[in-house]
Amino acid sequence: MAPAPPGSQTQPLPSDLPFRLISKTIGTGAYAFIRKACPKVAPKPVIAVKFINKEHAFQQGRLTAKQLSMEITLHTYLGKHQNIIQCLGSGEDVYWTWIAMELAEGGDLFDKIEADEGVGEDIAHFYFTQLVNAVSFMHSKGVAHRDIKPENVLLSGEGDLKLADFGLAAMFKREGKIRLCNTVCGSPPYIAPEIVSGRRSRRTDLLDEGYAANVADIWSCGVVLFVLLVGNTPWDEPTMRSEEFKEYVETNGRTTDELWQKIPIEIVSLIRGMLKVDPKARFTLDEIRTHPWFTRSNPYLTASGTIANPIGLATHMLSSLRIDFTSDPMSSQSQRSKTPQADAMDLDSDNSMSNVRANLTFLSSTQPETPVSETPFDWERPPRLGMYDGLSASQPAISHNRPQPQPLTQIPFLSSMPHPTQDLLSQDPTLAQFTTNPSVPLTLTQAARQFRDILPNYSLARFLSPLSPTLLIPLLVEALHRLGVPVPPSCTDWERSGEAWIRVKMVDGRRQGLNGHMVVGEISVNGESLSEVRFVKASGDPVEWRRFFKGVVVGVGDVVLRPG
Template sequence: MSQLDPLPSDLPFRIISKTIGRGAYASIKKAIPPHDTTPIFAVKFIHKAYAVKHGRISAKQIAMEVSLHSHIGQHPNIIEWFATGEDAIWKWIAMEYAEGGDLFDKIEADVGVSEDIAHFYFTQLISGVSYMHSKGVGHRDIKPENILLSDSGNLKIADFGLATLFEYQGQTKLSTTMCGSPPYIAPEVISCSKSTQSRHAPKGSGYAANLCDIWSCGVVLFVLLVGNTPWDEPTAQSWEFEEYLGKKGRSTDDLWQKLPSSVLSLLRGMMNVDPRKRFSFNHIKQHPWYTRRNPLLTADGKMTDPLSLATQMLEGLRIDFSQQPTSSQRVQRGSDAMDLDDDHTTRFSFTQPETPINDVMFDWERPPRVNATTAFSASQPTRTSDGGICTMTNGSAGHPFESLADEPSMSQFTPAPSVPLSLTQHARRFRDIVPNYSLTRFFSHLSSPLLLQMLSDALHQLNVPIPPVSQIQGREHAGWIKVKTLDGRQCSMNGDIVIDTYIAGEAELLEVRFVKVKGDPLEWRRFFKNVVVLCKDGVYVPSA
């Protein structure tokens, strides 16, 4: 694809942002009506030729996305569909803008959320997916990347690019297309894919898309509760999955031990390896854990107290500087960490190509800057001999960085997780406490060269390839590091680490933002934590 393919010129709306989201063959931007400033909605632009050539997707599947999304986009937990249009090159879909961002960006890796919060979001997920299924539509790609939040903190299911109609006029059909992300995919999808892709194996009969969605919802619930997936993929390549199979769902793995005992039978039912015995929505909705009393939930599935929920979520995010960096999954039992499996062909291919649509075409919108509009003292911070800025005590009268005490992302660095009173006192809605931008950011008192060297060393320790420090200093920014790597579950992950100067009066800090472009938001959160722990000497933490 080249820059000779501009976006359509006769759009019935005005684009008001750079790229806010991007897939393998699509870009998402914000837009408003032609003669008004509200509402703000999202528009997904699909480059049709690029999608067919590189996206392993047919023109029919692109048309199917539009058709199915418009068919089901009328539920409070599903991103609403508004309109569609196309020219010779592009197809666009206008839809509701999920202003709250990724749900899983607000969940601590390796920790998860409280049982009440997990239960609240799980009931909303089930509500949305069961409605979809009642219309005969299977999503086939339920994973954290496709679970967003409204500005009021309610769950929204997104991205129907792999959806299918599994039931029409009483007739059901099986799918044979390989769909989904390895940790969230149902095992029969892989079995079917292997049998249909091999010349010698008998052709698989296919899989039921709706039953695969239920499996994926079970994995999402697991991740909500413990902050990690149960396995890399549901195949013999994963010892965690092999043990789950061997023990008939009664795994002795540490992650399963963290789960509340009351939820285990629900998870085993949803993640039954035999699709014929897997729980239906009726089973799920009658399970004691699903029907449990939840102070965060009204009888009709609404949020009782958005401010309390937001406060609990923000308090749950914590960077522990005493911890060593963690990987998503542990090394296989009895093997050496360096003893990698030679037969990489046993891993199944990903649904989407590894190289998203090019960067030049889509200029990534930077997340909002922190506002330093408070009146600051003009006193200069004390500079060290190496050009860095000394760590300063926050909260003192007239301190240049006192406004950072109210910055939501700063609470994750305090020794005891707490939400600033200033946030809760003035909050009127969910997003006043949990912001719509990503919380994967920190501030540093170091000089730009020192910080870039520290980040470079940390990424090197984590085996993330980056250019030399001299090449990651920019004119527009203090630094910009492109990250392209595999996460702990061997899934593709890429994004940017953007460094800007944050000025308060005559004092300054560096603001470091981790912007995910592609990948699991929880894995991106884990990556951010690992880098921050390795850079702990350069992180500015306000004093209590």
């Protein structure tokens, strides 16, 4: 059983579950973790089950029983849509509430998008179209999402978009009557300005005057489209404290910010319409759907709104991922913001509401970051690694008597390894991002039959090295120090199943919480011993996590195994 969130390690999972758990942890939330399950007497269908620890959520966090009940009610009410994760059922016992959901077999969309680069126009248009389809369906049923951001945009096994996480969803229309929402919620880079700037005289998390939640969703969709195109958000928060946002407002959207210069002019008009500061002037869904860029033809899009060429799209996306080993790991565009660090949008490491009020700190979400990543969850290993000789998908092959090699004197290239090892590793999609001219190996595309054969559901934030963990871990810690990421003194003291875990708890370039672990272990590939470093995100923006991963890889670049 996967370890439970802090404060709940002694609480067993419900014993009367109507399904069989078949995986370790595949994801975490503020108060929850997710595992795979299937029927008790059959191997399929495979679903995802979210376990929420009620004591931790209600007593130590800021979630209420009413909010949890509303999440289940609204998610169930939405029913089935091809671009929305479907709720399949729920239940509870004394300690846990569980929600059974459709499994997003393709993993995170934005884990597969290059930070500071984005994707091509066709792919951006494809996924934006599917996002609008999902939001349109929700709004037609009177439900607003209120937390549209990359963390909540997943993929099916075929590569289609799936909108997830309805913990902040709200009913804005019922029986034809519109109601305004007052709860302050969302992530600052994606939240609408009317929510941030609203007057809060009674409570820091409630506005005196309500906002139209469906119109706020439009703003968030506009920011997501921006990120798809350039791999970064236009600002860290929509307030005049942000220099980027301030210039955007003062120039009526004609900003000189370099990120905007990367966007084709025909798309800029759409984004400006969605990012109108005045909610009443903001584009409606009908105006978005009739915009010339939205109605353009797309080779990846079928008439029914599903993916037309999954292999081609996945190949294009994988070949767009590239890590430049000659770059400065500190030169990321995420560092461009000059917004003062000590202000009302800063991350508070203590998430109790009493501290929020005492420090006049505004937490951006009713499901804030929690110490969940303090616990090393028993994460499911990437299944593709099971093809390597001597490696189990659940238990790494550790050679404790392995002779310690000397530090490398030259960059380790795949071509220096025995041909059988080269043949196995050439089928690993994660290696493609380390090539000088990114391309997808023919051995991978020729055998591919579906989207996930090219772009797997597990994170591509991973690298291999011929160095042993003993020599590699100090280099990783040094790279973290150069990036300004705090490393706990005892971070590498504990091992589980031959793996060392380095906890990462930081504030990203947009001053949002970014938490997870770097997992260092040994694998055997056709008899060759290699170290594997996995970057396991527990919470935070997947684009920022990818940016962090790139910074560490460049920092230890000379020891990373590369094709060539």
